[in-house]
Amino acid sequence: TLISFGAVYDALGEKQKALEYYNTALPLYRAVGDRGGEATTLNNIGTAYNALGEKLKALEYYNTALPLYRAAGDKSGEANTLVSFGTAYSALGEKPKALEYYNTALPLYRAVGDRGGEATALVSFGAVYDALGEKQKAL
Template sequence: MADAQTTLARYYDKRGDYGKALAYLEKSLAIRREIGDRAGEGTTLNNLATTAYAGGDYGKALAYLEKSLAIQREIGDRAGEGTTLNNLATTAYAGGDYGKALEYLEKSLAIQREIGDRAGMIPTLHNMAHIYLQNQQLQASLQAFGEALQLCHETNNAEGFFNVSLNLGNLLCQLDQKEQGLPLLEQALAVGQQLGHPQTSQVEALLRQFQ
């Protein structure tokens, strides 16, 4: 029954009817609580948060995520805890609370290091780098970008490599460190063309600008 409610919620979510999607997810949540499915409850709360976020209700999304986080800590789901912390960071960032977003990301990164989730560390470090840059913490930003780039190489993550090399290459060129930045942009272009990435044209524009 809970899965059926979730399926209906996805249907309405895709149609942009977030109110109905939330209603079906709330029914799914009630069923999972009734049968004592704590893991499913945590997942459903994350789904509720995603739908609330899509509807622009960041406060409600944060409330759902905090409840999900409490359950994941209770049942010892470290990977799920890391994911929820990332979702909390995204929601806090969207609401303009960059300090809180960074705090969530730092906690998520600590868990990812602990459990060896190198793939998960890439977007976490990438997002941290952007917030550091907004906070004028240039060295911290460069360090986070650099570690993310290294992890992309180690895990053969082409999508991650494209995103990180694009942003780091652009930053280095803006800092007049073109000898380091341009090769990254050229590598991003090559990978972007292989992937058919929609942002490849952005890399081409940056190369024309800085060369």
């Protein structure tokens, strides 16, 4: 429920309020040993910090979430976090690094049949190639 409140505040653009809810939920997931919930919460916190312009702080949370997703065998969660990494690195001007993360995420989305995630990764590729001036590749 706390995550749902956080998601609503996040969607409303109230990132600080979302962070309060996510940070309240995080120790509860840890207390009950729910690694998937913990990973999702960490990714959500990172995404909120990313939106607030705190890219390096966001990367810290993604770095904590990623091994939890991998340990749980959650390929979709892993792919989402990889795309989040790519988005942060792209915003930091590290376009080649962003492409590496998108390139790692894409086959994971395909492996689990997540067409929406696959589309997100492809659009992200396009945006980076466009920013690099590689218009044909972006298309």
